[in-house]
Amino acid sequence: MNQIVDLRSDTVTQPSAAMREAMRGAPLGDDVFGDDPSVNTLQVQIAARLGFEAALFVPSGTQSNLCALLGHCQRGDEYIVGQQAHCYRWEGGGAAVLGSVQPQPLEHQRDGSLALADIEAAIKPDDPHFARTRLLALENTLGGKLLPFAYVQAATELAHARRLVCHLDGARLFNAAVAQAQAARAEVAPAHRPGAELSGQAVAGAPSGGVDLSDDPVWHQARLIAQCFDSVSVCFSKGLGAPVGSALCGSAEFIARARRIRKMAGGAMRQAGMLAAAASYALDHHVARLSRDHVLAQRLAGSLDGVPELSVEPPQTNILFVELSQAAKPRADALVAHLKSHGILATGLYRLRFVTHLDVDEAGVDRAAAAIRQFFSR
Numbered sequence: 001m002n003q004i005v006d007l008r009s010d011t012v013t014q015p016s017a018a019m020r021e022a023m024r025g026a027p028l029g030d031d032v033f034g035d036d037p038s039v040n041t042l043q044v045q046i047a048a049r050l051g052f053e054a055a056l057f058v059p060s061g062t063q064s065n066l067c068a069l070l071g072h073c074q075r076g077d078e079y080i081v082g083q084q085a086h087c088y089r090w091e092g093g094g095a096a097v098l099g100s101v102q103p104q105p106l107e108h109q110r111d112g113s114l115a116l117a118d119i120e121a122a123i124k125p126d127d128p129h130f131a132r133t134r135l136l137a138l139e140n141t142l143g144g145k146l147l148p149f150a151y152v153q154a155a156t157e158l159a160h161a162r163r164l165v166c167h168l169d170g171a172r173l174f175n176a177a178v179a180q181a182q183a184a185r186a187e188v189a190p191a192h193r194p195g196a197e198l199s200g201q202a203v204a205g206a207p208s209g210g211v212d213l214s215d216d217p218v219w220h221q222a223r224l225i226a227q228c229f230d231s232v233s234v235c236f237s238k239g240l241g242a243p244v245g246s247a248l249c250g251s252a253e254f255i256a257r258a259r260r261i262r263k264m265a266g267g268a269m270r271q272a273g274m275l276a277a278a279a280s281y282a283l284d285h286h287v288a289r290l291s292r293d294h295v296l297a298q299r300l301a302g303s304l305d306g307v308p309e310l311s312v313e314p315p316q317t318n319i320l321f322v323e324l325s326q327a328a329k330p331r332a333d334a335l336v337a338h339l340k341s342h343g344i345l346a347t348g349l350y351r352l353r354f355v356t357h358l359d360v361d362e363a364g365v366d367r368a369a370a371a372i373r374q375f376f377s378r
């Protein structure tokens with residue numbers, strides 16, 4: 001029996017043996033009392049490395065975004081956000097339901113960005129007719145797309161100039177950073193690039209966040225992106241391969257407010273250090289390797305190129321979308337069933353989504369491609 005090739009999401013990864021070892025050995029306390037050493041280490045680590053004063057470990061990315069939106073906004077405020085953004089579309093309307101914070105959704109451009117003119121036009125004047133526009137929320141990567149860094153700078157500068165705060169849903173910030181580092185590397189001739197190798201090697205153990213990552217090209221890009229924002233949420237349970245958890249980063253004062261909201265939302269955990277230790281392990285060992293996931297997504301895209309029934313969207317990171325032609329759509333259900341019977345799992349129907357991650361390899365991706373090609377060759 002062939003193993004399942006699970007390309008539904010990068011959330012499906014199992015903790016590796018070494019990660020489980022790190023979890024087993026983690027010193028624990030009670031994080032509601034603030035004395036779980038492993039949680040505290042993780043929070044110091046991620047805040048320091050992304051250039052923030054403080055961070056908060058939370059059970060999920062959804063709760064992290066909720067804490068951010070409610071931490072920045074008051075009842076009756078609104079946040080500008082993309083139609084496809086997770087913190088608008090995929091979080092049960094939490095900010096509106098729980099915080100009376102209304103979204104002002106905008107259509108995305110093809111590259112995933114929100115047009116500066118649309119943002120500008122959506123910012124309401126100070127007039128009692130309108131909700132108070134308080135925040136701009138961006139997501140990077142969005143649907144696997146890397147937002148151009150010049151755009152991230154321009155959008156957050158515009159928002160700040162109009163007195164909005166900026167929040168980044170960086171569930172896949174490190175996928176963005178890896179892709180951005182790769183692009184930066186391609187722009188500079190290799191000989192002029194001291195220390196900028198994307199080696200894929202682990203960063204040495206970092207008990208206190210005090211490890212010097214200033215020369216690491218991926219962390220450098222992650223910091224560059226993060227520092228455009230007042231708060232950033234990152235997920236450990238996506239490409240980084242930890243079982244549970246996200247971190248919200250920001251100023252000490254903002255994180256104190258977020259901590260109250262986390263409690264209110266039921267997200268304050270006790271011996272959470274076992275989970276935090278997995279996240280710390282991931283930060284030290286699973287960041288640079290994300291480039292492998294990106295290569296795998298490209299490999300899958302390449303193997304599907306030329307199938308006439310498919311339109312393959314070239315992947316920028318670890319998410320590949322493949323759209324069925326009009327003529328092939330009646331066979332979409334049969335395709336999904338065919339893939340399932342071959343142990344290949346994806347999401348979507350007319351537009352299939354394949355996500356690469358820690359627990360898939362070249363052989364798995366090649367099996368997926370072969371099964372798809374076989375289906376259309378019949």
Ligand SMILES: *Cc1c(COP(=O)(O)O)cnc(C)c1O
Pocket residue numbers: 059060061062063065086087139169171172235237238246
């Ligand atoms: C997965 C994800 C989240 C959070 O998801 P949880 O399942 O709540 O951890 C938030 N934003 C984006 C962009 C995501 O992909």
